[in-house]
Amino acid sequence: VSPFKALESEVMGQYFKLRQKLEAGAQFIVTQLGYDARKFHEALLMVRHLGYPNVPVVGNIYVLTPPPARLMHRNGLPGCVVTDELLAQIEAESPSRAAAQSAARERAARLYAVMRGMGYAGAHIGGHGLRYADVEAIIERGEELAPNWIDLVPEFDYPQPNGWYYFDRDPETGLNRETPAAKTAPGPKSWGYRLMRLMGHGMFDTTGPLFKPMRAAAERIDGTPWAPRIARAEHVAKVISSECLHCGDCALPDLAYLCVTSQCPKGERNGPCGGSRDGWCEVYPGEKQCIYVRAYDRLKPYGEEDTLGSYHIPPANYDLLYTSSWLNFFMGRDHTAKRLGVEPPGKTEGDRAKAQTQAKPSKAPSTDAEA
Ligand code: SF4
Structure with a gap:
């Protein structure tokens, strides 16, 4: 998990x-690397807040010398945050290579001590x-x-500048209280999304x-020559509305009518990757917002x-590729139909009752012919 994000949405x-x-049964959690004690504390509190106080949390400590610090500072390593202030500090304490390495190891040891004190179960040192x-x-120190x-x-x-934290700040320790902070005000409702x-x-x-x-x-x-025509019409409509790639197992309803297949470069169906920065996708920084934002x-x-991530979205079923997801939904074939309990025809209680009624003979066969 990466708590080192600036926006509430991230x-x-x-x-x-x-x-x-x-x-899903994770037996331990490892954080992204970072240098903000309050964020490390937030991740630890969050695991407890979600009701898993016994799941061990391992903190990520990266021994930060000037070259990787510069790389992270310019967002060259997605998800790894080095602020202006931290970079300035690192540059100032590094008159020589040996001094830089010694300062980096000391910082790592101090971060190790802080993590140990706040309750981390272990550290991943790299x-x-x-x-x-x-x-x-580093461990001994x-x-x-x-x-x-x-x-x-x-x-x-x-x-991070204007960074949002889940919990209120504790002014005494500089860490967090266990009370959730106020959320930011919602933005306006968009007309496109209202229509969808x-x-x-x-x-x-x-x-x-x-x-x-x-x-x-x-x-x-379904199953008639009209089915491929419906698939083509649906595809055209969804290319216009959602840059559809015609997977046939539509995930638009899972993500506020945004297509994860075409608009998340990693196709992340169950939550964001760790690479966004200031709301931008790690693959298109400054160009495209992360789809989860x-x-x-x-x-x-x-x-x-809060409905985001409230259920598991399975991988797209590629047996349905280039077919109509509308038909797949109504015929009980796609993942949304399964989630909502839309049964294939013939499997609903109503269908079974209908089939039984049809199977029953309406009257006894005539015996006139035999007679
Ligand atoms: S859009 Fe996808 S790849 Fe880009 S930051 Fe979000 S989850 Fe990661």
Whole structure:
């Protein structure tokens, strides 16, 4: 999990995914590397807050020398954050290579002590050119410093500009209280999304007014020469609305009517990767927002942002590739139909009752001929 995110939508995306991992039985959690003690503390509190106090959390310590610090500072290593202040500090303490390495190891040991003090179960220590002896020395020094860990917290006070934290700040320690902080105000409702919601509810919600007629029509069309024509028409409409790639197992309803297949370069169906920065996708920084940031922002004005990550989305079923996802839904074949309990025709209780009625003889066969 990466708590080192600036926007509420990014932070929450990380924690929705964390919740899914814990619910799926994760036996331990490892954080992204970082240098903000309050964020490390937040990730630890979040695992408890989600109801998993016994799941061990391992903190990621990267022994940070000037070259990787510069790389991370310019977002050259997605998800690894080095702020202006931290870079300035690292440059100032590095008059020589030896001094830089010594300062980096000391910082790593201090971070180890802070993590140990706040309750981390272990540390993943890494760094360029690190030897076993270096790791051992960092652990030994960290253990030595651990009893006074709280005094070291101010050395890891590198928040991102306007960074959002899930919990309220504790002014005494510089870490967090266990009370959730206020969320930011929701943005405006977009007209495009309003329209998609309206159509989605009308046709694909099992209680929607058009669900039954659409399903009846789908039963008549499926398997006829009309089915590929419907697939083509659907594809054209969805290319215009959602840059559809015609997977046939549509995930638009799962992500606020945004297509994860075409608009997330990694096709992340169950929560964001760790690489976004300031809301931008790690593959297109400054060009495209992360799809999970967009989905969160679309859902928030409706108070539905917590529905993200509330169920598992399976991989696209490639048996359905280039077929109509509308037909696949109404015929009970795609993942959304399975999630909502839309059974294939002939399998619903109504269908079974109908089939039984049809199978019953209406009257006894005549015996006139025999007579
Ligand atoms: S849109 Fe980009 S940043 Fe967001 S999950 Fe996909 S690859 Fe990661």
